Amino acid sequence: MTLSAVGPLLRTAGSLLSPAGRRGRLAILIFHQILLRPDPMRPDAPDAELFARQLDVLTQHFRVLPLADAIERLRDGSLPARAASITFDDGYADNVEVALPLLQRRRLHATFFIATGFLDGGCMWNDRIIEAVRDAPAAQLDLTGIGLGMHSLAGWEERWRTAEALIGAFKYLPVTERKEKVASLVAACRSGREPRLMMTRAQLRTLGAAGMDIGGHTVNHPILAATDRDSARAEISRGREELEGVLGRRIDLFAYPNGRPGRDYAPEHAKLVRELGFKAAVSTSWGAARSGHDLYQLPRFTPWDKTPLRFVLRLFRNYSAPIAVA
DSSP, rough: OOHHHHHHHHHHHHHHHHHHSSOEEEEEEOOOOSSSOOOOOTTTSOOOHHHHHHHHHHHHHHHHHOHHHHHHHHHTTOOOTTTTEEEEEEEEEEEEEEEEEHHHHOOOOOOOEEEETTTOOOOOOOHHHHHHHHHHHHSSOOGGTTTTTEOOOSSHHHHHHHHHHHHHHHTOHHHHHHHHHHHHHHHTTTTOOOOOOOHHHOOOOOOHHHTEEEEOOOOOOOOOGOOOHHHHHHHHHHHHHHHHHHHHHHHEEEESSOOTTTTBBOHHHHHHHTTTSSSSSOOOOOOOOEEETTTTOOOOBBBOOHHHHHHHHHHHHTTTOOOOOE
């Protein structure tokens, strides 16, 4: 069965799940990297060809709105049927180099949430792990010295699984301890490269000049729930100020780092974002926002399916998914 054969039926079903007006629902998609070509060390990241197909499916079967507009229409009950918005997190250079031309070709809008501490070619800690494991010359990685045992690197799948496990082990460590352990890992992998994966300020301005919206995502991408209130406030407000300084315009939207309600941020952080004057904020809780939903905990999700039909079906299923809040 192909998407073209059942497309009209699916659109009808989608309109029942997410009709126009006050019963409408807003699906907000999350992307991170859009690779130029497939990478065995980043199997979850779509490449340009796959992303282009996903955008084509979105334009054919959904009403794609700029996120800020969609939030206003959610607020006043005027969403169109099958409403969707596109977002990107963190600030990868390939968002400008690869994703932006594909969006522009289809006249689609996206919102980019930027962690400012990694601008100008920096590398986030999780990507440093991935690249270090990629570079490790041996088929075994000995991390017993930092309490993380032995790991097989015999093939790409083993390397990816090792990197994924290490990211999980480091994610909730205090920032200083995490930085030290990542440095120890890089040394153990004998990785001499300094990956430069994140966009520059010039590329950020390119996004703004192209009409794309920019949102705050803190400075250093900390887990807010593991951060004291003063530090969390500084991360949120300083990240916003830095973006406004580069772009010369107000930043109204925010995305919680990692974004899981109750695990990565708490109700106090949603209150803090509101107090700082943001108009809305997004999490990474699956589901679709509905009329009356807390605008400072809007759900988002990542549809990972690689075939068009499964991609559409997952988006429609997401319209009726239960939503978690902090």
